[in-house]
Amino acid sequence: MPDHNAIYKNEAERYHQLISKQPDLRECIDELRPFRGLDIVDLGAGSGRLTAVLAPQAKSIIALDASEAMLEVTAAGLKEAGLTNWSTIAADHRRLPLADQSADLIVSGWSICYLGDSSLADWERNIREVIGEIKRVLRPGGTVIIFETMGTGYETPHPPAFLKPYYSALTEQYGFSHKWIRTDYRFDNAAQSEQLTRFFFGDELADRVVQQKLLQVPECAGVWWLHL
Numbered sequence: 001m002p003d004h005n006a007i008y009k010n011e012a013e014r015y016h017q018l019i020s021k022q023p024d025l026r027e028c029i030d031e032l033r034p035f036r037g038l039d040i041v042d043l044g045a046g047s048g049r050l051t052a053v054l055a056p057q058a059k060s061i062i063a064l065d066a067s068e069a070m071l072e073v074t075a076a077g078l079k080e081a082g083l084t085n086w087s088t089i090a091a092d093h094r095r096l097p098l099a100d101q102s103a104d105l106i107v108s109g110w111s112i113c114y115l116g117d118s119s120l121a122d123w124e125r126n127i128r129e130v131i132g133e134i135k136r137v138l139r140p141g142g143t144v145i146i147f148e149t150m151g152t153g154y155e156t157p158h159p160p161a162f163l164k165p166y167y168s169a170l171t172e173q174y175g176f177s178h179k180w181i182r183t184d185y186r187f188d189n190a191a192q193s194e195q196l197t198r199f200f201f202g203d204e205l206a207d208r209v210v211q212q213k214l215l216q217v218p219e220c221a222g223v224w225w226l227h228l
């Protein structure tokens, strides 16, 4: 499997090219919490997939991420869109540089999982700290929505074994509701399909993409949400 930390540091633009081949999640978020006029925080915003669709209707949006390089891509997109209601801050999910009760909506896409990997000795403490920070920063009546992988290359959910304990904790320990959606990649041509899947997901999936001549690569995502 490729080194994702190295990708977030050195290949942020290429990551952004990959995820630009997926559907935008505006409607999925708006169904769970209509977001027009809200103060929003995007945890692990990366290159801005969620921030970019929320910002035009948000009152304000703060994009947080451990990687400055990823946040630079987010900032460039928001500037290009002519928006001014945003800021980016480098931060770890376990210590958010935000005031108590300062946000109405917190979203997080494919990011908290890096702290919730059950092969990490501290994964349960990590998740407790992240959920504690989310609850501290949300206003009463606020909402948190978390997206995580349920398997790339699959048409129905196949969550990675090392994330199942974290996913169970979200529903059983922290009281989140849950559903799953499809977030398939639609690539422009065969070369792009192979290159971008190999770059981020590694040889096993990319070899299957080549063998089966896949331009549409199926993916499932879990959605967890909690209203305070």
Ligand SMILES: C[S@@+](CC[C@H](N)C(=O)[O-])C[C@H]1O[C@@H](n2cnc3c(N)ncnc32)[C@H](O)[C@@H]1O
Pocket (backbone or CB within 6 Å): 008, 019, 043, 044, 045, 046, 047, 048, 049, 050, 064, 065, 066, 067, 070, 091, 092, 093, 094, 108, 109, 110, 111, 112, 114, 115
């Ligand atoms: C797969 S990307 C997701 C980016 C974006 N949310 C999206 O939907 O495309 C994961 C991001 O999480 C960030 N990340 C990983 N661990 C983190 C942590 N402990 N605190 C803050 N950000 C973290 C990485 O730097 C990376 O930008």
